[in-house]
Structure formats: structure tokens, C-alpha cells
Amino acid sequence: MEVPMTRYRERLWPAPWLLIASALVIPASMLVLAPISIPAGIVTAILLYGGCVALFLVGAPIIEVDERMLRAGRARVSLDLLGEPRVFTGEDATLERGPRLDARAWLLIRGAIDPVVTVPLHDPADPTPYWVISTRRPRELAAAIEGSRRPAGAKESP
Template sequence: MKNSRFVSTPAYDERLTVPLRWWVQGVMLLAFIWFITVFWVGPTLASGITAAGCALFVLAMVAYGNAKITVAGGELQAGTARIEARFLGEAVALDETDARHLAGRDADARAYLLLRPYLKRAVRVTIDDPADPAPYWLLFTRHPVALAKTVNALRASL
């Protein structure tokens, strides 16, 4: 029997990839590293050092930008965390200011946070599970209104 989350089409699916400017800045940093090291160790070793740095950089960017938010199969998945729809409370789309405050000065230490510094807006999803210590999930996203509508629609379908 197949798992239902793989059978159904996701109602919402977003990968939180890093922005293009991070890639450009990383390439510029790697070029600078090559330029500095070529005078100290020669072009062959400098190229090897830069290639190793390039591999680490690509791995870091892909791993960090691999976080995903999905609503499918009766559950919300954000990063590595999952929660069934029956435990979801109201989802509210937050503007830049409210998201920054809820991730900072107004944050609850028990909350589940999926933060990305290159995203400015978020969705707050209240958790209605007495066994779960997290009072809410704060999910930074590129499309907060669409995510909030999808989570609220999932709740209403129960």
C-alpha cells in the first residue's frame, strides 16, 4: 500500500531556495580567494584550494536552500517537522514587520521556527495539540497569503 502523502498532489509546495545574490556573492568570494592564494602558493595549488572551497560553497547553499513547506495528504510539513491537520489552528499571514517581531522580540522560545534571513514575510500557524509544547509554528515564505489560505482550507475540510 502506498503512503497517502505521495499519492495526493500537494495543495501547497514551496522550496525555500537561496536567492541568486547569495550565489553571486559566493562566486565573487571564491574568485577573491583564488586571487589571494595564487600569489602565495602558485596557480595549481590555488586552483585546488578554490575548487575545494567551491564544492563546500555549493553543498552549503544547496543544503540550506533545501527546506520545503508542503501541505498535502492531510498534513503540513515545514522543513523536517510534520503535523497532522487535526492539530492545526488558525494560520495568519504576517507582513514584514509582524514577522520580524514574532521571530525576535515577541517570540515564544517553545515555538517551531522555519527562518530564512532572505525571506521577509511569514505565516503563523497556531497549534491545537495539548501534547505539543510548541504554541505555534512560524514559517517564513515567499507566498504567505497563499500558504495561510491553504492551511486554513485544510483545517476547514476536517
Template sequence: MQPSATPYEERLTAPLSWWLISFLVGLSMALIMLPFGTLALLGGLVGGTAVAAVAASSYGAIRIRVVNGSLIAGEAKIPVTALGEAEVLDREEARAWRTHKADTRAFLLLRAYIPTALRVEVVDPADPTPYLYLSTREPERLAEALRAAKAACAA
């Protein structure tokens, strides 16, 4: 199996507003600690901000990659030969596929702060998963990387 011709990697980082919220959580902790003195206030500010920032960072640490003939999306690793057609979903279609069109057997790598997505059919008869729903900021580029990886595996 050859490596994919068009390597792809994307990290689904949390939006900038989440980092502001992390600071506001720290500020709230500082206000809670205010009656206990200046040192406790600073500890609350630093500790609250740090804990909230770690939570935002870990939620945004999910990566989507196409490497060596496999799609790696979060914890899932699927060979591209088990994947069918990829459908680019705009904002409205993505919302529909994560709500009323969703199949409970589908694999969803969902980040609500990313409005676009890619829906990829799973054609492996042994796999009960009908499709993958992948939140991505660059669905066209991911679809192209999957097509290139499938072509490289077929060659």
C-alpha cells in the same frame, strides 16, 4: 483522510547574492593558494567555490509542503487537524514575531533573507508548541492551502 485540495510546495532557496558570495569565497581561496602555483590557485578557486556553494545550497534546501492532510516544514510533520488559525505576517509583524514577541517553545522555520512569514497556532493539547513560525515568500497561498487541507480532512 483525503489529500489536500490545494497542494502547496515551496523551497526556501538562498538568494542570488549568496551565490555571488560563494564565488567570492572561491576567489579568496584562490588568492590564498597563489604562492603555491597556478594549479593550487585553480584548485583553491574551484574547491572554495564548491564548498561555499554546497553550504548555500544546503541552507536553501528547506521545503514547506502541504500534502495528504499534513504540513511538512523542514523536519517537522504536523497533521493539519492539529493546527488552528493561520496569520499572515508582513515584514514588520514577521520581525516582531521572530524577536520580542517570540515564544521560546515555538517552532521556528526561519530564513532571515525572507521578509514575510506565516504564524500558525497549534491547537493540539498534547503538544507544548504554541505556534509555528514559517518563513515563506507566499504566506497567503500557504494559509489558503492549510485551510483547504483542513476542509478536506473535515469532509
């Protein structure tokens, strides 16, 4: 069995400010444990902060496009069921995540990542009209989806 070639891969790492903000667990845990034991407070603070950072890093979703599938987090869909992807940035991206959003859409969005790509889903068995995916490289993701949807051997138009 041939392994499909990956055309696009991105991990949605947490924003640096989120890692910095989670450092507030350090003084909070020290404050709680200081009356009991300062060394226990320090050790607990370090372990809690390390655990928070580890959860953020391990839980960062991956977006991947190969010759057959689009994977976004735990979800996957065959490329032959997808329509033409659309890129949104700035105010348009905010509208796509908010007022223009269809409640039936499937979402993989991160607040710290502005651009989104919407991908129509043409599966009669699925009521989901489209996917909304946050990405730091929206044009590359859209190009990978569009390029992978072409039949093998088809040439790109100029």
C-alpha cells in the same frame, strides 16, 4: 494506499546575494594557495565555491501542505492539530520573528525572506505553541493550510 494530493509546495532557495557573497571563497582560497601553486589555487577555489553553492541548494528546506500534513523542512504535523494560520509581512513579520516571538515556538525562518506565516499548534502533548514559517507566498500557504483542514466534501463559504 492513496497518495495525498499536494496543495502547496515551496522550496526556500537561498537569496542571490548569498550565492554572490559566498564567491568570496574564491579569492580567499587563491590567496592561501597562490604561494604554493597558482593552478592548485584556481582548482581549489572553483571546487570550494561549487561545494558552497551545492550545500546552499541541497540544504534549502521545502514547505509542503497536502490533505493530511504540513511539512516544513524536516518537521511535520497533522493538519487536524493546527489552528488558523496568520500572515505577517513588513514590520509585523519582523516583530513576529523578534520581540513578539515566544521562545517555545518552532521556527523555519530565513533572513532573506520577509513574510512569515504563524500556525497555532493545538497538541496537548507538545509544548510548542505555534510554528513560524518564512515563505515567499504567505497568502497561498495560509490558504493551503486552511483549505486542507476542512473535512473532505465541505464547501468553502463565499
